[in-house]
Amino acid sequence: MRVKKAVIPAAGLGTRMLPATKSIPKEMLPILDRPAIEIIVNEAIESGIEDILIITNRGKGAIEDYFDFAPDLERSLEKSGKLDTLEKVRYPATCANIYFVRQKETKGLGHAVWCAKEFVGDEPFAVLLGDDIMVGETPVIKQLIDAAEKYNASAVGAQWVSDEAVTKYCSLKIDELENRIYRVSDVIEKPPIEKKYSNYAILGRYVLTPEIFDILEKTPPGAGGEIQLTDGLNSLCKVADMVAVDFDAKRYDTGNLIGFMETTLEFGLKHPEVGPWLREYIANMK
Numbered sequence: 001m002r003v004k005k006a007v008i009p010a011a012g013l014g015t016r017m018l019p020a021t022k023s024i025p026k027e028m029l030p031i032l033d034r035p036a037i038e039i040i041v042n043e044a045i046e047s048g049i050e051d052i053l054i055i056t057n058r059g060k061g062a063i064e065d066y067f068d069f070a071p072d073l074e075r076s077l078e079k080s081g082k083l084d085t086l087e088k089v090r091y092p093a094t095c096a097n098i099y100f101v102r103q104k105e106t107k108g109l110g111h112a113v114w115c116a117k118e119f120v121g122d123e124p125f126a127v128l129l130g131d132d133i134m135v136g137e138t139p140v141i142k143q144l145i146d147a148a149e150k151y152n153a154s155a156v157g158a159q160w161v162s163d164e165a166v167t168k169y170c171s172l173k174i175d176e177l178e179n180r181i182y183r184v185s186d187v188i189e190k191p192p193i194e195k196k197y198s199n200y201a202i203l204g205r206y207v208l209t210p211e212i213f214d215i216l217e218k219t220p221p222g223a224g225g226e227i228q229l230t231d232g233l234n235s236l237c238k239v240a241d242m243v244a245v246d247f248d249a250k251r252y253d254t255g256n257l258i259g260f261m262e263t264t265l266e267f268g269l270k271h272p273e274v275g276p277w278l279r280e281y282i283a284n285m286k
């Protein structure tokens with residue numbers, strides 16, 4: 001198995017970040033000077049992915065513009081000798097083969113992934129959610145690709161979460177295969193706490209085999225009236241092997257106010273120029 005393609009669903013309405021997301025895609029909200037989605041694209045590139053499909057929707061045009069050239073801006077930067085900035089501005093347009101498809105109707109994450117069917121064809125592929133940033137030594141999607149290749153299986157990124165988070169995300173029924181890798185036999189979306197299998201929940205990263213498309217086509221709307229990827233994964237793990245990788249990285253959910261602040265603050269503290277200033281600013285704050 002070799003994973004060369006990735007899909008980034010970025011068609012959601014971003015209601016938790018309104019009103020900003022009324023006219024700015026939440027995936028374009030800046031983490032310091034880069035939009036969140038560039039950090040996610042980089043994770044895919046660093047994991048050996050060559051082709052990336054971003055699933056968009058109405059009002060998400062800023063994402064397409066960002067991954068395109070900006071001739072007037074580039075000429076102006078070149079003329080004024082701002083070559084470092086020019087390089088940063090050109091990077092998104094040159095970093096990978098990036099394609100776009102519109103979801104057209106916001107029918108849920110399962111439906112968004114289904115929209116990648118023609119792009120993916122008959123190959124395993126990676127999925128990286130457009131609002132989840134992962135920071136670890138080895139890119140998280142690479143950790144999943146390695147496990148998927150080793151077990152010839154689909155793979156989901158998982159971590160141990162609180163009871164409260166299980167009821168908001170999902171719960172995995174798992175058996176250990178080796179340190180940090182588990183076989184998945186059931187997935188339940190947003191269970192009431194007495195119905196949880198474990199405190200392992202899927203968080204934002206997947207390697208899927210193309211059987212998922214036929215499954216998603218037949219998956220009825222689930223929680224919240226949306227076609228849930230989790231419901232499709234539950235069917236997939238019944239007909240093909242699936243592993244959960246307890247990935248070694250910190251996850252930042254940039255799609256809600258506190259998660260967004262946490263990401264901005266931690267990226268700021270680690271930034272070579274901003275970090276020392278920010279520490280001092282916080283220490284001296286009244």
Ligand code: UTP
Pocket residue numbers: 009010011012013014015016017055103105106107108109111112129130131255
């Ligand atoms: P979320 O539920 O976190 O995103 O979906 P959302 O729906 O935009 O957020 P809120 O709840 O309204 O604030 C996870 C990922 O799936 C994408 C989102 O863009 C996000 O990256 N998604 C979700 C789609 O692409 N299409 C959908 O129909 C739903």
